[in-house]
Amino acid sequence: MVEANGKxxxxxxxxxxxxxxxxxxxxxxxxxxxxxKNLRFNRLGKTFF
Structure with a gap:
């Protein structure tokens, strides 16, 4: 589950x-x-970023 952070x-x-x-x-x-601006990657699962 992904929660919005306002960005x-x-x-x-x-x-x-x-x-x-x-x-x-x-x-x-x-x-x-x-x-x-900076680009940040977060891994959300095996194939999701």
């Missing part, structure tokens, strides 16, 4: 049967989104 949030699900590097995934998302 903008996005829940992402990784759909793959292959293994993947979580740190690489996070770095790629930061690069793609190019946010001006």
């Amino acid at each position: 903008p949030s996005l829940i992402c699900s990784v759909w793959t049967k292959k293994s993947y590097n979580q740190d690489s995934f996070k770095a790629q998302m930061k690069s793609i989104w190019k946010t001006k």
Whole structure:
């Protein structure tokens, strides 16, 4: 269960049967989104961030 904290949030699900590097995934998302503020990832389950 995810509770709102008053800040903008996005829940992402990784759909793959292959293994993947979580740190690489996070770095790629930061690069793609190019946010001006800090981007924080929290693991919410096996494939949810």
